[in-house]
Amino acid sequence: MEINYDPVGLAEIVQTDVPRLTEEQRLIFNRVCRSVDTALGEMLFLDAPGGTGKTFLTKVILAKVRGQGKIALAVASSGIAATLLPGGKLPIQCLKFRST
Ligand SMILES: Nc1ncnc2c1ncn2[C@@H]1O[C@H](COP(=O)(O)OP(=O)(O)OP(=O)(O)O)[C@@H](O)[C@H]1O
Numbered sequence: 001m002e003i004n005y006d007p008v009g010l011a012e013i014v015q016t017d018v019p020r021l022t023e024e025q026r027l028i029f030n031r032v033c034r035s036v037d038t039a040l041g042e043m044l045f046l047d048a049p050g051g052t053g054k055t056f057l058t059k060v061i062l063a064k065v066r067g068q069g070k071i072a073l074a075v076a077s078s079g080i081a082a083t084l085l086p087g088g089k090l091p092i093q094c095l096k097f098r099s100t
Pocket residue numbers: 020021022025048049050051052053054055056057
């Protein structure tokens with residue numbers, strides 16, 4: 001279930017990793033949180049070279065949003081990519097459609 005996360009574990013991730021975010025990651029984190037908080041329904045796109053912290057940042061965002069009792073789906077285009085994110089799934093597994 002998408003709301004079945006351990007709130008203590010999520011709070012620990014937020015407490016530990018938000019202070020570790022780089023300035024750039026923090027800007028993105030705050031931008032996403034603001035969008036979620038205000039329920040604007042925005043579509044935000046993050047792209048950056050490999051190894052620059054996208055996965056790290058995404059895990060913090062997932063923990064923050066899930067820790068608020070909200071639903072954050074982590075959907076990846078490959079099984080390997082899905083394993084990198086907590087609760088990560090393929091589209092067919094959580095949205096019931098195939099990405100081709
Ligand atoms: N702010 C940070 N503080 C500490 N470690 C970090 C931070 N950001 C990233 N890292 C670490 O740097 C490494 C690379 O980060 P990450 O895997 O998130 O990059 P990525 O952009 O998702 O890479 P790829 O596109 O290749 O999948 C990881 O070991 C991650 O834990």
